[in-house]
Amino acid sequence: MKLITAIIKPFKLEEVRQSLTDLGIEGMTVTEVKGYGRQKGHTEIYRGAEYAVNFLPKLKIEVVVAETDVDRTIEAIGEMAKTGQIGDGKIFVSGVEKTIRIRTGETDAEAL
Amino acid sequence: MKSKLNTTAIGLTSAFAVIALAAPALAQDAPDAAGVQKEAQYVFNTLLFLMGGFLVMWMAAGFAMLEAGMVRTKNVAMQCTKNIALYSIAGLAFWLVGYNLMYPGDGNWIVQDYIGTISPVTMPDPASDTANAYSTGSDWFFQMVFCATAASIVSGTLAERIKLWPFLIFVVVLCGIIYPIQGSWEWGTGWLDDMGFSDFAGSTLVHSTGGWAALVGAIVLGARRGKYGPNGEVIPMPGSNMALATLGTFILWLGWFGFNGASQLAMGTIADASSVSKIFVNTNLAAAAGVVSAIILNQLFYGKVDLTMALNGALAGLVSITAEPLTPAIWQAVVIGAVGGAIVVFTVPLLDKLRIDDVVGAIPVHLFAGIWGTIIVAWTNTGVSIVPQVVGVVAIGIFVAASSLVVWLFLAATIGLRPSEEDELEGMDKSEIGLEAYPEFGSGSQRV
Numbered sequence A: 001m002k003l004i005t006a007i008i009k010p011f012k013l014e015e016v017r018q019s020l021t022d023l024g025i026e027g028m029t030v031t032e033v034k035g036y037g038r039q040k041g042h043t044e045i046y047r048g049a050e051y052a053v054n055f056l057p058k059l060k061i062e063v064v065v066a067e068t069d070v071d072r073t074i075e076a077i078g079e080m081a082k083t084g085q086i087g088d089g090k091i092f093v094s095g096v097e098k099t100i101r102i103r104t105g106e107t108d109a110e111a112l
Numbered sequence B: 001m002k003s004k005l006n007t008t009a010i011g012l013t014s015a016f017a018v019i020a021l022a023a024p025a026l027a028q029d030a031p032d033a034a035g036v037q038k039e040a041q042y043v044f045n046t047l048l049f050l051m052g053g054f055l056v057m058w059m060a061a062g063f064a065m066l067e068a069g070m071v072r073t074k075n076v077a078m079q080c081t082k083n084i085a086l087y088s089i090a091g092l093a094f095w096l097v098g099y100n101l102m103y104p105g106d107g108n109w110i111v112q113d114y115i116g117t118i119s120p121v122t123m124p125d126p127a128s129d130t131a132n133a134y135s136t137g138s139d140w141f142f143q144m145v146f147c148a149t150a151a152s153i154v155s156g157t158l159a160e161r162i163k164l165w166p167f168l169i170f171v172v173v174l175c176g177i178i179y180p181i182q183g184s185w186e187w188g189t190g191w192l193d194d195m196g197f198s199d200f201a202g203s204t205l206v207h208s209t210g211g212w213a214a215l216v217g218a219i220v221l222g223a224r225r226g227k228y229g230p231n232g233e234v235i236p237m238p239g240s241n242m243a244l245a246t247l248g249t250f251i252l253w254l255g256w257f258g259f260n261g262a263s264q265l266a267m268g269t270i271a272d273a274s275s276v277s278k279i280f281v282n283t284n285l286a287a288a289a290g291v292v293s294a295i296i297l298n299q300l301f302y303g304k305v306d307l308t309m310a311l312n313g314a315l316a317g318l319v320s321i322t323a324e325p326l327t328p329a330i331w332q333a334v335v336i337g338a339v340g341g342a343i344v345v346f347t348v349p350l351l352d353k354l355r356i357d358d359v360v361g362a363i364p365v366h367l368f369a370g371i372w373g374t375i376i377v378a379w380t381n382t383g384v385s386i387v388p389q390v391v392g393v394v395a396i397g398i399f400v401a402a403s404s405l406v407v408w409l410f411l412a413a414t415i416g417l418r419p420s421e422e423d424e425l426e427g428m429d430k431s432e433i434g435l436e437a438y439p440e441f442g443s444g445s446q447r448v
Helices: A010-022 A067-081 B019-022 B024-029 B034-069 B073-102 B136-157 B166-185 B203-221 B242-264 B272-300 B305-322 B332-354 B361-377 B385-412 B421-426 B428-432
Strands: A002-008 A031-037 A042-044 A049-053 A056-065 A088-096
Touching: A002 A010, A002 A067, A002 B166, A002 B385, A010 A067, A042 B272, A049 A056, A056 A067, A067 A088, B034 B073, B034 B136, B034 B385, B073 B136, B073 B166, B073 B428, B136 B166, B136 B242, B136 B361, B166 B203, B166 B385, B203 B305, B203 B361, B203 B385, B242 B305, B272 B305, B272 B332, B272 B421, B305 B332, B361 B385, B421 B428
Parallel strands: none
Antiparallel strands: A002 A056, A002 A088, A031 A056, A042 A049
16 A cells, blocks of 8 residues: 655646546545745735745645555646646655554455 | 804794705795705705714724734734724713814813813703704714724724723823814814815824824834844735725725715705715715726836725825815816825835834825825815915824824833733734634634
Protein backbone atom coordinates (compact mmCIF):
# COMPACT_ATOMS: atom_id res chain seq x y z
CA MET A 1 0.00 0.00 0.00
CA LYS A 2 1.11 3.47 -0.75
CA LEU A 3 -0.03 6.87 0.49
CA ILE A 4 -0.24 9.30 -2.39
CA THR A 5 -0.20 12.91 -1.25
CA ALA A 6 -0.79 15.57 -3.86
CA ILE A 7 -0.71 19.35 -3.49
CA ILE A 8 -2.87 20.83 -6.24
CA LYS A 9 -4.51 24.06 -7.31
CA PRO A 10 -7.87 24.33 -5.54
CA PHE A 11 -9.97 24.69 -8.68
CA LYS A 12 -8.60 21.37 -10.03
CA LEU A 13 -10.13 19.27 -7.25
CA GLU A 14 -13.31 18.23 -8.99
CA GLU A 15 -11.51 17.01 -12.12
CA VAL A 16 -9.05 15.01 -10.02
CA ARG A 17 -11.80 13.49 -7.92
CA GLN A 18 -13.81 12.46 -10.96
CA SER A 19 -10.80 10.91 -12.60
CA LEU A 20 -9.88 8.87 -9.50
CA THR A 21 -13.47 7.73 -9.10
CA ASP A 22 -13.38 6.54 -12.71
CA LEU A 23 -10.30 4.47 -11.81
CA GLY A 24 -12.28 2.79 -9.04
CA ILE A 25 -10.45 4.48 -6.18
CA GLU A 26 -12.98 4.70 -3.38
CA GLY A 27 -11.96 7.43 -1.05
CA MET A 28 -9.93 10.53 -0.60
CA THR A 29 -9.13 13.04 2.11
CA VAL A 30 -8.84 16.73 1.21
CA THR A 31 -7.31 19.45 3.36
CA GLU A 32 -7.13 23.17 2.69
CA VAL A 33 -3.50 24.16 3.03
CA LYS A 34 -1.24 27.11 2.29
CA GLY A 35 2.32 27.05 1.07
CA TYR A 36 4.83 28.01 -1.53
CA GLY A 37 7.29 26.34 -3.83
CA ARG A 38 9.24 27.69 -6.76
CA GLN A 39 6.22 29.79 -7.66
CA LYS A 40 6.75 31.82 -4.44
CA GLY A 41 3.90 34.09 -3.49
CA HIS A 42 2.55 37.14 -5.25
CA THR A 43 1.80 40.76 -4.42
CA GLU A 44 -1.52 42.50 -3.93
CA ILE A 45 -2.46 46.16 -3.45
CA TYR A 46 -4.79 47.30 -0.67
CA ARG A 47 -5.59 51.00 -0.36
CA GLY A 48 -2.50 52.07 -2.27
CA ALA A 49 -0.01 49.87 -0.40
CA GLU A 50 1.54 46.80 -1.99
CA TYR A 51 1.98 43.72 0.13
CA ALA A 52 3.30 40.22 -0.37
CA VAL A 53 1.19 37.12 -0.09
CA ASN A 54 3.88 34.53 0.68
CA PHE A 55 1.65 31.53 1.23
CA LEU A 56 -0.77 30.60 -1.50
CA PRO A 57 -3.89 28.55 -0.91
CA LYS A 58 -3.66 24.96 -2.19
CA LEU A 59 -5.46 21.70 -1.57
CA LYS A 60 -3.75 18.62 -0.18
CA ILE A 61 -5.25 15.34 -1.40
CA GLU A 62 -4.44 12.09 0.38
CA VAL A 63 -5.28 8.73 -1.14
CA VAL A 64 -4.12 5.29 -0.01
CA VAL A 65 -4.02 2.73 -2.82
CA ALA A 66 -2.77 -0.80 -3.47
CA GLU A 67 0.69 -1.12 -5.03
CA THR A 68 -0.90 -2.11 -8.35
CA ASP A 69 -2.88 1.13 -8.51
CA VAL A 70 -0.03 3.49 -7.69
CA ASP A 71 1.13 4.33 -11.21
CA ARG A 72 -2.23 4.98 -12.76
CA THR A 73 -3.31 7.03 -9.73
CA ILE A 74 -0.25 9.24 -10.09
CA GLU A 75 -0.84 9.48 -13.80
CA ALA A 76 -4.48 10.48 -13.33
CA ILE A 77 -3.72 13.13 -10.73
CA GLY A 78 -0.83 14.49 -12.80
CA GLU A 79 -2.94 14.71 -15.90
CA MET A 80 -5.97 16.31 -14.28
CA ALA A 81 -4.16 18.79 -12.01
CA LYS A 82 -1.90 20.08 -14.73
CA THR A 83 -2.41 23.53 -16.23
CA GLY A 84 1.16 23.95 -17.50
CA GLN A 85 1.51 27.15 -15.47
CA ILE A 86 3.85 27.51 -12.52
CA GLY A 87 2.22 26.48 -9.22
CA ASP A 88 0.54 23.26 -10.37
CA GLY A 89 1.81 21.46 -7.27
CA LYS A 90 3.54 18.16 -6.46
CA ILE A 91 2.79 14.51 -5.83
CA PHE A 92 4.50 12.53 -3.06
CA VAL A 93 4.39 8.77 -2.64
CA SER A 94 5.18 7.04 0.66
CA GLY A 95 4.68 3.62 2.18
CA VAL A 96 1.79 2.65 4.46
CA GLU A 97 2.29 -0.17 6.98
CA LYS A 98 -1.26 -1.02 7.81
CA THR A 99 -4.84 0.05 7.12
CA ILE A 100 -7.87 -0.76 9.25
CA ARG A 101 -11.53 -0.04 8.50
CA ILE A 102 -12.96 1.07 11.84
CA ARG A 103 -16.53 -0.21 11.32
CA THR A 104 -15.69 -3.79 10.37
CA GLY A 105 -12.14 -4.28 11.51
CA GLU A 106 -11.05 -5.29 8.00
CA THR A 107 -7.41 -4.66 7.27
CA ASP A 108 -5.10 -3.67 4.44
CA ALA A 109 -6.36 -4.37 0.89
CA GLU A 110 -9.86 -5.21 2.16
CA ALA A 111 -10.01 -1.94 4.00
CA LEU A 112 -9.14 0.23 1.01
CA MET B 1 -27.96 73.47 8.14
CA LYS B 2 -27.55 77.19 7.51
CA SER B 3 -28.51 79.53 10.30
CA LYS B 4 -31.72 78.68 12.01
CA LEU B 5 -34.98 79.91 10.56
CA ASN B 6 -36.30 83.20 11.71
CA THR B 7 -38.80 82.78 14.46
CA THR B 8 -42.26 82.83 13.03
CA ALA B 9 -45.36 82.88 15.14
CA ILE B 10 -47.99 80.50 13.89
CA GLY B 11 -51.50 81.86 13.63
CA LEU B 12 -54.85 80.17 13.97
CA THR B 13 -54.95 76.45 13.46
CA SER B 14 -56.99 74.59 10.92
CA ALA B 15 -57.70 70.90 10.64
CA PHE B 16 -57.50 71.04 6.85
CA ALA B 17 -54.06 72.54 6.41
CA VAL B 18 -52.60 69.96 4.09
CA ILE B 19 -55.71 69.72 1.96
CA ALA B 20 -55.78 73.48 1.71
CA LEU B 21 -52.23 73.61 0.41
CA ALA B 22 -52.97 70.99 -2.20
CA ALA B 23 -56.08 72.81 -3.37
CA PRO B 24 -55.64 76.57 -3.22
CA ALA B 25 -59.22 77.16 -4.31
CA LEU B 26 -60.44 75.67 -1.06
CA ALA B 27 -58.06 77.82 0.94
CA GLN B 28 -59.50 80.97 -0.56
CA ASP B 29 -62.89 80.03 0.77
CA ALA B 30 -61.56 79.19 4.25
CA PRO B 31 -62.07 81.68 7.06
CA ASP B 32 -58.33 82.29 7.57
CA ALA B 33 -56.27 81.42 4.53
CA ALA B 34 -53.04 82.88 5.93
CA GLY B 35 -53.40 80.78 9.08
CA VAL B 36 -53.97 77.67 7.04
CA GLN B 37 -50.91 78.36 4.92
CA LYS B 38 -48.71 78.90 7.94
CA GLU B 39 -49.90 75.71 9.54
CA ALA B 40 -49.29 73.84 6.31
CA GLN B 41 -45.77 75.21 6.19
CA TYR B 42 -45.25 74.20 9.80
CA VAL B 43 -46.34 70.67 8.98
CA PHE B 44 -44.10 70.38 5.94
CA ASN B 45 -41.07 71.91 7.66
CA THR B 46 -41.51 69.53 10.57
CA LEU B 47 -41.96 66.61 8.21
CA LEU B 48 -38.72 67.54 6.45
CA PHE B 49 -36.85 67.61 9.79
CA LEU B 50 -38.30 64.29 10.90
CA MET B 51 -37.64 62.51 7.62
CA GLY B 52 -34.20 64.05 7.25
CA GLY B 53 -33.54 63.17 10.86
CA PHE B 54 -34.35 59.51 10.59
CA LEU B 55 -32.31 59.26 7.40
CA VAL B 56 -29.31 60.76 9.19
CA MET B 57 -29.97 58.52 12.19
CA TRP B 58 -29.67 55.57 9.83
CA MET B 59 -26.21 56.79 8.85
CA ALA B 60 -25.16 55.42 12.25
CA ALA B 61 -25.96 52.00 10.79
CA GLY B 62 -23.96 52.89 7.70
CA PHE B 63 -20.90 53.80 9.72
CA ALA B 64 -21.30 50.65 11.81
CA MET B 65 -21.41 48.39 8.74
CA LEU B 66 -18.63 50.24 6.91
CA GLU B 67 -16.38 49.92 9.94
CA ALA B 68 -17.40 46.33 10.67
CA GLY B 69 -16.36 45.45 7.13
CA MET B 70 -13.10 47.39 7.19
CA VAL B 71 -11.71 45.90 10.41
CA ARG B 72 -10.37 42.37 10.76
CA THR B 73 -12.67 39.60 12.02
CA LYS B 74 -11.15 39.68 15.49
CA ASN B 75 -12.34 43.27 16.09
CA VAL B 76 -15.80 43.30 14.50
CA ALA B 77 -17.92 42.86 17.63
CA MET B 78 -15.88 45.55 19.38
CA GLN B 79 -16.43 47.95 16.48
CA CYS B 80 -20.17 47.32 16.52
CA THR B 81 -20.24 47.86 20.29
CA LYS B 82 -18.52 51.21 19.90
CA ASN B 83 -20.98 52.27 17.22
CA ILE B 84 -24.20 51.44 19.08
CA ALA B 85 -22.74 53.01 22.25
CA LEU B 86 -21.52 56.22 20.61
CA TYR B 87 -24.85 56.84 18.90
CA SER B 88 -26.64 56.48 22.22
CA ILE B 89 -24.16 58.62 24.15
CA ALA B 90 -24.37 61.34 21.51
CA GLY B 91 -28.14 61.60 22.01
CA LEU B 92 -27.93 61.77 25.79
CA ALA B 93 -25.08 64.30 25.75
CA PHE B 94 -26.89 66.45 23.22
CA TRP B 95 -30.01 66.45 25.40
CA LEU B 96 -28.23 67.24 28.67
CA VAL B 97 -25.73 69.82 27.44
CA GLY B 98 -25.06 69.91 23.73
CA TYR B 99 -28.16 71.42 22.18
CA ASN B 100 -28.40 74.55 24.28
CA LEU B 101 -24.65 75.02 24.11
CA MET B 102 -24.97 75.01 20.32
CA TYR B 103 -28.28 76.90 19.99
CA PRO B 104 -28.50 79.24 23.00
CA GLY B 105 -30.79 81.77 21.31
CA ASP B 106 -30.55 85.53 21.66
CA GLY B 107 -29.35 86.80 25.00
CA ASN B 108 -28.60 83.39 26.50
CA TRP B 109 -24.89 83.03 25.68
CA ILE B 110 -22.37 82.51 28.48
CA VAL B 111 -19.79 84.24 26.29
CA GLN B 112 -21.62 86.11 23.53
CA ASP B 113 -21.13 84.45 20.11
CA TYR B 114 -18.53 81.98 21.47
CA ILE B 115 -20.01 79.79 24.20
CA GLY B 116 -23.75 79.11 24.48
CA THR B 117 -25.72 78.16 27.54
CA ILE B 118 -25.70 74.96 29.58
CA SER B 119 -29.06 73.43 30.36
CA PRO B 120 -30.95 70.27 29.39
CA VAL B 121 -33.43 70.48 26.54
CA THR B 122 -37.11 70.52 27.43
CA MET B 123 -40.07 70.04 25.12
CA PRO B 124 -43.00 72.49 25.06
CA ASP B 125 -46.66 71.55 25.28
CA PRO B 126 -47.52 70.29 21.76
CA ALA B 127 -50.61 72.47 21.54
CA SER B 128 -48.55 75.63 22.02
CA ASP B 129 -45.34 74.59 20.21
CA THR B 130 -45.52 77.66 17.99
CA ALA B 131 -42.28 79.52 18.68
CA ASN B 132 -40.80 78.47 15.32
CA ALA B 133 -42.06 77.48 11.91
CA TYR B 134 -41.35 73.84 12.80
CA SER B 135 -41.83 71.71 15.90
CA THR B 136 -39.27 71.87 18.70
CA GLY B 137 -38.80 68.12 18.91
CA SER B 138 -38.18 67.71 15.18
CA ASP B 139 -35.47 70.35 15.30
CA TRP B 140 -33.76 68.80 18.32
CA PHE B 141 -33.86 65.34 16.76
CA PHE B 142 -32.45 66.59 13.46
CA GLN B 143 -29.58 68.44 15.18
CA MET B 144 -28.84 65.50 17.48
CA VAL B 145 -28.23 63.01 14.68
CA PHE B 146 -25.67 65.36 13.14
CA CYS B 147 -23.80 65.36 16.43
CA ALA B 148 -23.80 61.56 16.41
CA THR B 149 -22.36 61.59 12.88
CA ALA B 150 -19.32 63.55 14.06
CA ALA B 151 -18.65 60.93 16.73
CA SER B 152 -19.01 58.04 14.25
CA ILE B 153 -16.15 59.47 12.20
CA VAL B 154 -13.75 59.15 15.12
CA SER B 155 -14.54 55.52 15.81
CA GLY B 156 -13.56 54.34 12.33
CA THR B 157 -10.11 55.91 12.34
CA LEU B 158 -9.19 54.59 15.78
CA ALA B 159 -10.50 51.07 15.19
CA GLU B 160 -8.73 47.89 16.33
CA ARG B 161 -6.48 49.48 18.96
CA ILE B 162 -8.39 51.69 21.40
CA LYS B 163 -10.02 50.43 24.56
CA LEU B 164 -13.78 50.82 24.83
CA TRP B 165 -14.16 53.13 27.83
CA PRO B 166 -11.62 55.82 26.99
CA PHE B 167 -13.20 56.03 23.55
CA LEU B 168 -16.68 56.41 25.02
CA ILE B 169 -15.49 59.07 27.47
CA PHE B 170 -14.05 60.98 24.52
CA VAL B 171 -17.43 60.73 22.78
CA VAL B 172 -19.12 62.30 25.81
CA VAL B 173 -16.80 65.31 25.64
CA LEU B 174 -16.97 65.56 21.84
CA CYS B 175 -20.77 65.45 21.68
CA GLY B 176 -21.46 67.38 24.87
CA ILE B 177 -18.87 70.14 24.58
CA ILE B 178 -16.48 70.28 21.60
CA TYR B 179 -18.98 69.76 18.78
CA PRO B 180 -21.67 72.10 20.21
CA ILE B 181 -19.26 74.95 20.94
CA GLN B 182 -17.79 75.10 17.45
CA GLY B 183 -21.26 74.48 16.00
CA SER B 184 -22.65 77.49 17.86
CA TRP B 185 -20.16 79.77 16.12
CA GLU B 186 -21.95 79.16 12.82
CA TRP B 187 -25.32 77.43 13.15
CA GLY B 188 -26.02 78.98 16.54
CA THR B 189 -25.51 82.36 14.82
CA GLY B 190 -22.23 83.05 16.64
CA TRP B 191 -19.14 84.90 15.48
CA LEU B 192 -18.37 82.85 12.32
CA ASP B 193 -21.91 83.38 11.08
CA ASP B 194 -21.55 87.10 11.74
CA MET B 195 -18.40 87.31 9.64
CA GLY B 196 -19.97 85.59 6.63
CA PHE B 197 -18.74 82.00 6.95
CA SER B 198 -21.05 79.52 5.23
CA ASP B 199 -21.37 75.78 5.81
CA PHE B 200 -24.74 74.57 4.56
CA ALA B 201 -24.89 71.08 6.04
CA GLY B 202 -21.58 70.66 7.80
CA SER B 203 -18.51 69.87 5.68
CA THR B 204 -16.55 71.66 8.37
CA LEU B 205 -18.92 71.74 11.34
CA VAL B 206 -19.68 68.01 11.28
CA HIS B 207 -17.20 66.21 9.03
CA SER B 208 -13.99 68.13 9.59
CA THR B 209 -14.78 68.31 13.29
CA GLY B 210 -14.99 64.54 13.45
CA GLY B 211 -11.94 64.36 11.19
CA TRP B 212 -9.79 66.62 13.37
CA ALA B 213 -10.74 64.69 16.49
CA ALA B 214 -9.88 61.46 14.65
CA LEU B 215 -6.56 62.77 13.34
CA VAL B 216 -5.36 63.96 16.73
CA GLY B 217 -6.59 60.72 18.29
CA ALA B 218 -4.71 58.64 15.71
CA ILE B 219 -1.48 60.53 16.38
CA VAL B 220 -1.76 60.22 20.17
CA LEU B 221 -2.85 56.59 19.95
CA GLY B 222 -0.28 55.42 17.41
CA ALA B 223 -0.70 52.84 14.68
CA ARG B 224 -1.97 49.30 15.07
CA ARG B 225 0.86 46.97 16.04
CA GLY B 226 2.41 45.52 12.91
CA LYS B 227 0.95 48.14 10.57
CA TYR B 228 4.30 49.70 9.68
CA GLY B 229 7.53 47.77 9.24
CA PRO B 230 10.93 48.80 10.62
CA ASN B 231 12.01 50.22 7.26
CA GLY B 232 8.90 52.31 6.80
CA GLU B 233 7.08 49.74 4.71
CA VAL B 234 3.30 49.68 4.96
CA ILE B 235 1.80 46.35 5.89
CA PRO B 236 -1.85 46.34 4.85
CA MET B 237 -4.43 44.75 7.10
CA PRO B 238 -7.30 44.03 4.71
CA GLY B 239 -10.82 44.37 6.08
CA SER B 240 -12.94 41.37 6.96
CA ASN B 241 -16.03 41.90 4.87
CA MET B 242 -16.24 43.99 1.71
CA ALA B 243 -19.95 43.26 1.32
CA LEU B 244 -20.70 44.90 4.68
CA ALA B 245 -18.42 47.83 3.84
CA THR B 246 -20.31 48.32 0.57
CA LEU B 247 -23.69 48.08 2.28
CA GLY B 248 -22.51 50.60 4.88
CA THR B 249 -21.47 53.03 2.18
CA PHE B 250 -24.80 52.77 0.39
CA ILE B 251 -26.59 53.36 3.71
CA LEU B 252 -24.49 56.48 4.26
CA TRP B 253 -25.21 57.66 0.72
CA LEU B 254 -28.94 57.23 1.36
CA GLY B 255 -28.70 59.00 4.70
CA TRP B 256 -26.96 61.92 3.05
CA PHE B 257 -30.17 62.94 1.28
CA GLY B 258 -31.49 63.69 4.76
CA PHE B 259 -28.22 65.26 5.81
CA ASN B 260 -28.06 67.75 2.93
CA GLY B 261 -31.66 67.86 1.74
CA ALA B 262 -33.25 68.52 5.09
CA SER B 263 -30.59 71.13 5.86
CA GLN B 264 -32.65 73.39 3.63
CA LEU B 265 -34.65 73.58 6.91
CA ALA B 266 -37.93 74.34 5.17
CA MET B 267 -40.24 72.70 2.65
CA GLY B 268 -43.39 74.78 2.93
CA THR B 269 -43.05 76.76 -0.29
CA ILE B 270 -42.46 75.92 -3.93
CA ALA B 271 -39.00 77.48 -3.73
CA ASP B 272 -38.02 75.40 -0.70
CA ALA B 273 -39.40 72.16 -2.13
CA SER B 274 -37.53 72.81 -5.35
CA SER B 275 -34.34 73.60 -3.44
CA VAL B 276 -34.54 70.35 -1.48
CA SER B 277 -34.95 68.50 -4.77
CA LYS B 278 -32.00 70.27 -6.38
CA ILE B 279 -29.91 69.39 -3.33
CA PHE B 280 -30.81 65.73 -3.85
CA VAL B 281 -29.61 65.90 -7.46
CA ASN B 282 -26.33 67.62 -6.60
CA THR B 283 -25.69 65.37 -3.61
CA ASN B 284 -26.22 62.22 -5.63
CA LEU B 285 -24.08 63.29 -8.57
CA ALA B 286 -21.24 64.58 -6.40
CA ALA B 287 -21.06 61.15 -4.77
CA ALA B 288 -21.22 59.44 -8.16
CA ALA B 289 -18.39 61.64 -9.45
CA GLY B 290 -16.35 60.83 -6.34
CA VAL B 291 -16.64 57.11 -7.10
CA VAL B 292 -15.84 57.43 -10.78
CA SER B 293 -12.83 59.66 -10.20
CA ALA B 294 -11.53 57.31 -7.47
CA ILE B 295 -11.79 54.18 -9.62
CA ILE B 296 -10.26 55.82 -12.70
CA LEU B 297 -7.33 57.20 -10.69
CA ASN B 298 -6.85 53.83 -9.00
CA GLN B 299 -6.73 52.09 -12.35
CA LEU B 300 -4.20 54.60 -13.66
CA PHE B 301 -1.92 54.67 -10.62
CA TYR B 302 -2.19 51.14 -9.23
CA GLY B 303 -3.33 49.11 -12.22
CA LYS B 304 -6.49 47.93 -10.51
CA VAL B 305 -9.72 49.22 -9.04
CA ASP B 306 -9.69 49.10 -5.25
CA LEU B 307 -13.21 48.67 -3.91
CA THR B 308 -12.41 50.30 -0.57
CA MET B 309 -11.14 53.39 -2.39
CA ALA B 310 -14.29 53.50 -4.51
CA LEU B 311 -16.35 53.41 -1.31
CA ASN B 312 -14.23 56.18 0.20
CA GLY B 313 -14.61 58.09 -3.08
CA ALA B 314 -18.41 58.09 -2.71
CA LEU B 315 -18.18 59.43 0.81
CA ALA B 316 -15.56 62.03 -0.12
CA GLY B 317 -17.81 63.26 -2.93
CA LEU B 318 -20.65 63.54 -0.44
CA VAL B 319 -18.58 65.40 2.15
CA SER B 320 -17.28 67.76 -0.55
CA ILE B 321 -20.76 68.84 -1.64
CA THR B 322 -22.11 69.12 1.90
CA ALA B 323 -20.88 72.67 2.54
CA GLU B 324 -22.90 73.94 -0.42
CA PRO B 325 -25.24 71.46 -2.15
CA LEU B 326 -27.72 74.09 -3.37
CA THR B 327 -25.95 76.74 -5.44
CA PRO B 328 -23.73 74.60 -7.73
CA ALA B 329 -24.96 73.80 -11.21
CA ILE B 330 -24.96 70.06 -11.80
CA TRP B 331 -21.64 70.13 -13.62
CA GLN B 332 -20.10 72.09 -10.76
CA ALA B 333 -21.38 69.54 -8.23
CA VAL B 334 -19.79 66.83 -10.37
CA VAL B 335 -16.44 68.64 -10.39
CA ILE B 336 -16.59 69.25 -6.63
CA GLY B 337 -17.36 65.59 -5.95
CA ALA B 338 -14.74 64.32 -8.40
CA VAL B 339 -12.02 66.34 -6.68
CA GLY B 340 -13.19 64.78 -3.40
CA GLY B 341 -12.65 61.31 -4.89
CA ALA B 342 -9.17 62.33 -6.07
CA ILE B 343 -8.33 63.63 -2.59
CA VAL B 344 -8.99 60.14 -1.22
CA VAL B 345 -6.80 58.38 -3.76
CA PHE B 346 -3.83 60.64 -3.06
CA THR B 347 -4.11 61.21 0.69
CA VAL B 348 -4.74 57.63 1.87
CA PRO B 349 -1.15 56.62 0.92
CA LEU B 350 0.10 59.98 2.20
CA LEU B 351 -1.21 59.26 5.70
CA ASP B 352 0.51 55.87 5.57
CA LYS B 353 3.78 57.59 4.67
CA LEU B 354 3.34 59.72 7.77
CA ARG B 355 2.57 56.54 9.74
CA ILE B 356 -0.85 57.82 10.71
CA ASP B 357 -3.00 54.71 10.81
CA ASP B 358 -6.55 55.45 9.66
CA VAL B 359 -8.37 52.11 9.42
CA VAL B 360 -11.34 53.22 7.33
CA GLY B 361 -9.95 56.32 5.59
CA ALA B 362 -12.06 58.73 7.66
CA ILE B 363 -9.40 61.45 7.75
CA PRO B 364 -9.13 61.82 3.95
CA VAL B 365 -12.90 61.46 3.54
CA HIS B 366 -14.17 63.69 6.31
CA LEU B 367 -11.33 66.07 7.12
CA PHE B 368 -9.53 66.67 3.80
CA ALA B 369 -12.63 66.53 1.60
CA GLY B 370 -14.45 68.60 4.24
CA ILE B 371 -11.86 71.35 3.98
CA TRP B 372 -12.04 71.23 0.18
CA GLY B 373 -15.83 71.39 0.19
CA THR B 374 -15.88 74.35 2.56
CA ILE B 375 -13.34 76.42 0.67
CA ILE B 376 -14.96 75.78 -2.72
CA VAL B 377 -18.30 77.21 -1.55
CA ALA B 378 -17.01 80.60 -2.71
CA TRP B 379 -16.91 79.26 -6.29
CA THR B 380 -20.63 78.65 -6.65
CA ASN B 381 -22.24 80.77 -3.95
CA THR B 382 -21.90 84.41 -4.95
CA GLY B 383 -22.86 85.53 -1.46
CA VAL B 384 -19.80 83.87 0.06
CA SER B 385 -16.20 84.99 -0.19
CA ILE B 386 -13.14 82.86 0.38
CA VAL B 387 -11.64 84.68 3.37
CA PRO B 388 -14.33 83.84 5.91
CA GLN B 389 -14.34 80.25 4.57
CA VAL B 390 -10.63 79.91 5.30
CA VAL B 391 -11.02 81.59 8.68
CA GLY B 392 -13.81 79.16 9.56
CA VAL B 393 -11.81 76.10 8.50
CA VAL B 394 -8.74 77.25 10.43
CA ALA B 395 -10.56 78.44 13.55
CA ILE B 396 -12.64 75.29 13.91
CA GLY B 397 -9.59 73.18 13.06
CA ILE B 398 -7.49 74.76 15.78
CA PHE B 399 -10.26 74.63 18.36
CA VAL B 400 -11.24 71.01 17.71
CA ALA B 401 -7.66 69.75 17.35
CA ALA B 402 -6.47 71.52 20.50
CA SER B 403 -9.42 70.54 22.68
CA SER B 404 -9.32 66.95 21.38
CA LEU B 405 -5.60 66.80 22.09
CA VAL B 406 -6.18 67.79 25.70
CA VAL B 407 -8.83 65.11 26.14
CA TRP B 408 -6.81 62.39 24.41
CA LEU B 409 -3.68 63.18 26.41
CA PHE B 410 -5.66 63.27 29.65
CA LEU B 411 -7.19 59.88 28.90
CA ALA B 412 -3.83 58.44 27.86
CA ALA B 413 -2.23 59.64 31.12
CA THR B 414 -5.03 58.41 33.36
CA ILE B 415 -6.91 55.27 32.31
CA GLY B 416 -4.76 54.65 29.21
CA LEU B 417 -5.96 54.36 25.62
CA ARG B 418 -4.43 51.13 24.36
CA PRO B 419 -4.76 47.49 25.30
CA SER B 420 -1.66 45.39 26.00
CA GLU B 421 0.22 44.03 23.01
CA GLU B 422 -1.10 40.53 23.63
CA ASP B 423 -4.70 41.76 23.94
CA GLU B 424 -4.43 43.78 20.74
CA LEU B 425 -2.94 40.92 18.78
CA GLU B 426 -5.53 38.48 20.11
CA GLY B 427 -8.21 40.87 18.93
CA MET B 428 -10.37 43.21 20.92
CA ASP B 429 -13.46 41.07 20.52
CA LYS B 430 -11.99 38.53 22.92
CA SER B 431 -9.74 40.72 25.04
CA GLU B 432 -11.89 43.79 25.54
CA ILE B 433 -15.52 42.70 25.45
CA GLY B 434 -15.30 38.91 25.61
CA LEU B 435 -17.58 38.36 22.64
CA GLU B 436 -16.47 37.26 19.21
CA ALA B 437 -18.29 38.44 16.10
CA TYR B 438 -17.40 35.23 14.27
CA PRO B 439 -16.88 32.37 16.77
CA GLU B 440 -17.30 29.71 14.09
CA PHE B 441 -15.07 31.20 11.40
CA GLY B 442 -11.41 31.99 10.88
CA SER B 443 -9.57 31.60 14.16
CA GLY B 444 -12.78 31.79 16.20
CA SER B 445 -12.92 29.67 19.34
CA GLN B 446 -15.84 27.55 18.15
CA ARG B 447 -14.22 26.48 14.90
CA VAL B 448 -13.35 22.77 14.80
